[in-house]
Amino acid sequence: MRKQIVVLGAGSWGTALATVLTDNGHQVTLWGRREDLISEINEKHTNEKYLPGIKLPEQLTATTSLSEALANKEIVLFVVPSHSFRSIVKQASAWIEPGALIIHAVKGFEKRTAKRMSEVLIEELPEHFQTKIAVLSGPSHAEEVVRKLPTTVVVASENQEVAEDLQGAFINDYFRVYTNSDMVGVEVGGALKNIIALAAGLSDGLNCGDNAKAALVTRGLAEVARLGTAMGAKPITYVGLAGVGDLVVTCTSKHSRNWRAGYMISQGKTLSEVLETMGMVVEGVETTRTVYQLAMRYQVEMPISEQLHAVLFADKSPAKAVEDLMRRGRTSEWEEIIRSW
Numbered sequence: 442m443r444k445q446i447v448v449l450g451a452g453s454w455g456t457a458l459a460t461v462l463t464d465n466g467h468q469v470t471l472w473g474r475r476e477d478l479i480s481e482i483n484e485k486h487t488n489e490k491y492l493p494g495i496k497l498p499e500q501l502t503a504t505t506s507l508s509e510a511l512a513n514k515e516i517v518l519f520v521v522p523s524h525s526f527r528s529i530v531k532q533a534s535a536w537i538e539p540g541a542l543i544i545h546a547v548k549g550f551e552k553r554t555a556k557r558m559s560e561v562l563i564e565e566l567p568e569h570f571q572t573k574i575a576v577l578s579g580p581s582h583a584e585e586v587v588r589k590l591p592t593t594v595v596v597a598s599e600n601q602e603v604a605e606d607l608q609g610a611f612i613n614d615y616f617r618v619y620t621n622s623d624m625v626g627v628e629v630g631g632a633l634k635n636i637i638a639l640a641a642g643l644s645d646g647l648n649c650g651d652n653a654k655a656a657l658v659t660r661g662l663a664e665v666a667r668l669g670t671a672m673g674a675k676p677i678t679y680v681g682l683a684g685v686g687d688l689v690v691t692c693t694s695k696h697s698r699n700w701r702a703g704y705m706i707s708q709g710k711t712l713s714e715v716l717e718t719m720g721m722v723v724e725g726v727e728t729t730r731t732v733y734q735l736a737m738r739y740q741v742e743m744p745i746s747e748q749l750h751a752v753l754f755a756d757k758s759p760a761k762a763v764e765d766l767m768r769r770g771r772t773s774e775w776e777e778i779i780r781s782w
C-alpha cells in the first residue's frame with residue numbers, strides 16, 4: 442500500500458533508502474539541511490557529493506523544512522550520523538504525527554552517553570512512540586543499493602507488527618528485508634562492525650594477507666557477540682545479516698569508508714587527514730572510543746577494539762598492534778557466550 446514517508450538525512454544512505462522507498466511507489470520526502478543540495482535533488486535529480494553519477498527518481502522530492510517534511514507522514518526514517526542524531530530527533534519530535542512508525546538506519550552510538558539510537562529515540566519522543574520503534578541494518582552499501590544490486594537487510598523491532606509493516610514498506614525485488622525482534626543485537630552489530638572494518642583496512646594496508654583478514658572477521662565477530670550479549674543481545678543475531686553479514690561486506694568492500702580509513706592510516710596518514718579527505722561519516726572512529734568504555738563497563742575482553750583504540754588515539758604503530766594481538770595469552774576459541782549459539 443502506498444504510504445507517506447519522510448527520510449531525515451540526505452547523505453549517501455538516506456538518499457539510497459529514499460530511492461528504494463520511491464521505487465516501491467511510496468510518496469517520499471527527503472529532508473536535508475543544505476539548500477544547495479536540496480535544490481540539486483529537486484531540480485537535477487542527483488546528489489553528486491554523496492552518490493556521484495546516479496540519477497534519482499523524479500518523484501522523490503526534498504526539502505530543508507522539518508515541519509513540511511514531517512507533515513502527514515506515516516513512517517519517519519532517521520538516517521543522520523550518530524553525532525547529530527539526538528539534536529535532529531529533538532527538532533523533529535514536535536512535528537511527528539502521533540500514529541507514525543519510527544525507524545532509524547544509523548550504525549553508531551551516541552558519543553556522550555554511549556547509548557544506542559533507539560534509546561535516544563525513546564528518551565526524546567513522546568511515550569506513545571515506544572512501541573513503534575525499529576532499526577534497519579545489515580550488509581548494504583548505498584552505492585550498490587542505488588544501482589539496484591541485490592541486497593538483504595534486517596528490520597528489527599520489539600513489536601512484530603511494526604517490523605512486518607516496515608518490512609512491507611521497504612521490500613522489493615532488489616532489496617530483500619527480513620524481520621528480527623532483537624533491536625539491541627542489531628544496533629550493536631551495526632555499530633561494532635565498523636571497528637573491525639577499520640582494523641581490516643589497516644591489516645590490508647600492512648599487507649598482512651587474506652589469512653589475517655579472515656581472522657579479523659571471525660575473531661571480530663566473537664568480540665562483537667561478546668559485548669552485544671553482555672548488553673542484552675541474543676547471540677543468534679550475530680550469525681545473521683546484522684552480524685556476520687555486515688562484517689563481511691564492510692571488511693571486504695571497496696565502498697566501505699571505515700575500511701578505507703583504516704587503509705589510509707596504515708599508509709601513514711593522520712586521523713584528522715583521513716577524516717578530512719573522506720568528506721563522509723566514518724562512524725567507526727568514535728565507536729572505537731565508545732566501545733573502549735563499554736568494554737570496561739561490561740567487563741568484556743575486546744582485544745581487536747583495544748588495539749585499534751591505541752592506534753587511533755595513542756599513537757601506537759599498527760605493526761606493533763598486530764604483533765601484540767598475535768602474542769596474546771593462549772586461549773580457547775569457544776568461550777561460554779559463544780558456546781550458547
Ligand SMILES: NC(=O)C1=CN([C@@H]2O[C@H](COP(=O)(O)OP(=O)(O)OC[C@H]3O[C@@H](n4cnc5c(N)ncnc54)[C@H](OP(=O)(O)O)[C@@H]3O)[C@@H](O)[C@H]2O)C=CC1
Pocket residue numbers: 450451452453454455473474475478491520521522523524525529546547548549581582583584720721722724
Ligand atoms: N553509506 C552507507 O552505505 C551506509 C551508511 N549507514 C549509516 O547511515 C548513517 C548516515 O551515514 P551516511 O548517509 O552514509 O553519511 P554521509 O556521510 O554520506 O552523509 C552524512 C549526512 O548527514 C548530514 N549531517 C552531517 N552532520 C549533520 C548535522 N550536524 N546535522 C544534520 N545533518 C548532518 C550530512 O549533511 P551535509 O551534507 O549538509 O553535511 C549528510 O546529509 C551512518 O550511521 C552510517 O553508518 C548504514 C548503512 C549503509
Ligand SMILES: O=C(CO)COP(=O)(O)O
Pocket residue numbers: 548579580581582635638687690691696697698699700722723724
Ligand atoms: O554500513 C555499511 C555497509 O553495510 C557502510 O559502511 P561504511 O560506513 O564503512 O561505508
